[in-house]
Amino acid sequence: MPKGIYIRKPLTEETKRKISESNKGKIRSEETKVRLSLSKLGEKNPMKRPEAREKARKRQLGKVHTEGTRKKMRLSHLGNKTKVWKGDKAGKSAFHKWIRTIKPKPNFCEKCHKKKKLDLANIKNHKYTRNPDDYQWLCHKCHSKLDFPDGLIGKNIKKKNGI
Numbered sequence: 717m718p719k720g721i722y723i724r725k726p727l728t729e730e731t732k733r734k735i736s737e738s739n740k741g742k743i744r745s746e747e748t749k750v751r752l753s754l755s756k757l758g759e760k761n762p763m764k765r766p767e768a769r770e771k772a773r774k775r776q777l778g779k780v781h782t783e784g785t786r787k788k789m790r791l792s793h794l795g796n797k798t799k800v801w802k803g804d805k806a807g808k809s810a811f812h813k814w815i816r817t818i819k820p821k822p823n824f825c826e827k828c829h830k831k832k833k834l835d836l837a838n839i840k841n842h843k844y845t846r847n848p849d850d851y852q853w854l855c856h857k858c859h860s861k862l863d864f865p866d867g868l869i870g871k872n873i874k875k876k877n878g879i
Contacts, residue, residue, distance in 0.1 A: 804846070811844045812836050819848045825855040835859045 832855035840850040
């Protein structure tokens with residue numbers, strides 16, 4: 717009988733379960749694993765077909781996670797559990813963003829107590845840590861005085877150094 721010209725009857729759920737159970741624990745060679753992997757690439761991948769994606773979307777539609785499940789999902793992606801976690805090797809902007817979530821922005825500068833536009837300043841010799849006490853909300857003038865105590869900013873530094 718020629719292969720591929722007859723339409724196959726859909727498998728019953730029981731048959732699918734039996735096939736699944738018989739395949740569990742099978743040890744496959746590397747060659748077989750590669751062939752199976754290649755057989756699902758590109759357009760052959762069932763999830764690349766729009767109708768399959770739509771079917772999967774509809775299957776999930778209307779499902780609501782419980783509060784406990786949502787909490788578990790959230791906790792599973794926090795801190796060093798996420799693949800983009802850098803810990804203390806994070807950059808300056810990441811530390812500032814994190815501090816902004818912890819230390820709310822006041823209405824006044826923490827140094828001169830004037831109501832101006834505020835910057836988040838690191839007050840511990842620019843060593844970025846995860847301690848909120850190492851940061852202050854300062855106006856631009858106070859922040860500049862903290863960063864450049866000699867009053868030398870930009871081009872003035874070059875002039876002082878003879879450059």
